[in-house]
Amino acid sequence: MREWLYDVFRERPWWMSAIMVFCAFMAFVYMPWDLFMKPVAQDEEVWFGIVFRGSWAKLMALPHWFVYAAAVYGFRRRRPWMAFWAPAYVAQVAFSMFVWRAAQTGGLAGLFVGLFPALPFIALAVAFWNARDYFAPRPLALVTRFGPWALVTGASSGIGASLARQIARDGMNVVLSARREERLATLAADLERECGVETRVVVADLSERSGQAALLEGVRDLEIGLLVNNAGLGCIGRFDLVDGEQLRRLVTVNCEAPVVLTHALVQGMRERGRGGILFTGSVAGHIPLPLHAVYSATKAFDLFLGEALWGELRASNIDVVVLEPGSTETEFQEVAGEIAHSGHDADEVARVGLAALGQQPSVVVGWMNWIRANVASRLLTRPIAAHVAHSVMAKQTPEDLL
Ligand SMILES: NC(=O)c1ccc[n+]([C@@H]2O[C@H](COP(=O)([O-])OP(=O)(O)OC[C@H]3O[C@@H](n4cnc5c(N)ncnc54)[C@H](OP(=O)(O)O)[C@@H]3O)[C@@H](O)[C@H]2O)c1
Incomplete structure (x- = not known):
């Protein structure tokens, strides 16, 4: 008392x-x-x-x-x-x-x-x-709040690389994971030199169960206090025209991998009585997106998963946040096969996500996206939103996939 x-x-x-x-x-x-x-x-x-x-x-x-x-x-x-x-x-x-x-x-x-x-x-x-x-929102003191090590998936480019850089600047050691080893090794060397932290590279393909297991094996000896479920991909185009195997990989990376990793690592966080989990969702999780149907469905999954875990874990001193960017200038559009369009800066997106950790269950980046996510989708009702979204997505879809 x-x-x-x-x-x-x-x-x-x-x-x-x-x-x-x-x-x-x-x-x-x-x-x-x-x-x-x-x-x-x-x-x-x-x-x-x-x-x-x-x-x-x-x-x-x-x-x-x-x-x-x-x-x-x-x-x-x-x-x-x-x-x-x-x-x-x-x-x-x-x-x-x-x-x-x-x-x-x-x-x-x-x-x-x-x-x-x-x-x-x-x-x-x-x-x-x-x-x-x-x-004022407290400055990042991630290492004090969560412990010595963070794991960032999808750290080889875009938002994941920015998140890893900002976490390392805050003094946490970082495990960098993705498939492209060379990129991870370059980033790891930069972080060690610039931030004086330890790093570890674990190459893993999260679209395969064996890759998810390899990643968990690669961090088994570390106290992972902050898990960043960021790896993800999209695949634009009419549902019956896009490659079925690509859609399976998309669902596995965007949904199955975060569940498997979080389930495995949250046990340690609970025992230690502290931890943080960040899911990179998307504003696409609020609106059904024709021509990006599977992607928006996976991001709705991430949003619900993250917000539900926020409610479940807050009493155990484990902070959970779903970071919801709109268009961001990364390799995402190219990988998803979208026609290029402008977007937010990845560093800014990462900053918003880390600042929201421990403050709120989810955060949308940018006020226009906030309106899209919260106002448009609710005022219009989902079927009308889907109808409107179809014409927007059509402009980002190559003609042969319409
Ligand atoms: N950019 C946007 O407009 C936008 C908007 C909203 C949400 N998001 C979300 O932000 C997150 C990060 O995307 P980004 O924009 O930074 O795109 P990005 O530059 O393409 O980065 C995606 C990351 O995920 C990794 N990845 C993809 N497939 C993987 C697999 N099978 N196994 C392991 N890692 C894999 C990639 O690494 P390797 O290729 O080296 O494996 C890469 O590091 C994603 O969850 C995405 O859905 C992006």
């Missing part, structure tokens, strides 16, 4: 902890009493300086209750939205105090009298504003 209390309070400045305790008291003791026990006739609530009484006060107490409960959560979990929300809410209280007292007294004197109760809240709003960095 003492250790738990120490853990809860040591992180933030004392005055923030004091306010957190006050908010907890309000959320769990005072507001329930105020809402359910206090006689309606005696109830009063003030919002933006407007005084609500009776049943209106009961109603306006609900957002107050929510505010206190959210504040406890925000302080405790150090949520980034607190950076703006805490000073804004306290400024609202200062304003309310000022208007309330000024109106009670009236005239010029009222302005003066109103200032007194508002001043402590103005000071507190300023203190929160000055301390807003405390709520």
Whole structure:
């Protein structure tokens, strides 16, 4: 109990902890009493300086209750939205105090009298504003959070190579895996020289069970604290025209391999009580994509797998995130047989994914992609989205595969 209390309070400045305790008291003791026990006739609530009484006060107490409960959560979990929300809410209280007292007294004197109760809240709003960095997303400290080694699949190019580079810069040793050994060896040498970390290259074809087993065998003696399931490929074209064996490989690399690797490595993470798993999904996982049907289905699989594991593993201190890029400038388009089109930078995509690890279950890269993934697919309904997507995908599909 003492250790738990120490853990809860040591992180933030004392005055923030004091306010957190006050908010907890309000959320769990005072507001329930105020809402359910206090006689309606005696109830009063003030919002933006407007005084609500009776049943209106009961109603306006609900957002107050929510505010206190959210504040406890925000302080405790150090949520980034607190950076703006805490000073804004306290400024609202200062304003309310000022208007309330000024109106009670009236005239010029009222302005003066109103200032007194508002001043402590103005000071507190300023203190929160000055301390807003405390709520900023924590800088990467992957090695402290997850342990000495990361495994990155699909590290020979594109997003995987960028992820490996950023993980190594953060001090973690990295196992680099893919099929093209020369590329992995070059990257490994660069990382050792530039970042001073250890590396290991494990060549494995994840479209074969034997390749998945070889990779697991290759890391058996290492404490893998961060698993990056990034290897993946697409295959554009009308379903009956594309090569069936290529589709089988695609499903195995994009879906089976992440399941097999995660299942094998999560056991150690659980035992050690810490770990991280990143799945590279895609915005394609939100919308059924005609002419990329199998690919979008595999990415929907990755999204559901990752988000479900996020829910399952968070209590074991294992962070899971699904990174969902849109078009990114890598070798992906060439491998998938797509007509070339522009996209995000792979380094930027990797940065977004690593920053989201431990913050949220999934992250879409770029606001246009976010709209595509979350708004378009839901507002349009999936069949309509598929219809619209068909015309978009047709522009990226070579004529002989339409
Ligand atoms: N680029 C995009 O527009 C985009 C958009 C959304 C999502 N994504 C996802 O991002 C991830 C990375 O793709 P990328 O854009 O970086 O493309 P990329 O440059 O083509 O990289 C794909 C990586 O996967 C590896 N890989 C492919 N088949 C493999 C196999 N059978 N066994 C082992 N490794 C294999 C490749 O290595 P080897 O060829 O050396 O084996 C390569 O390192 C994929 O999961 C992809 O679905 C990409």
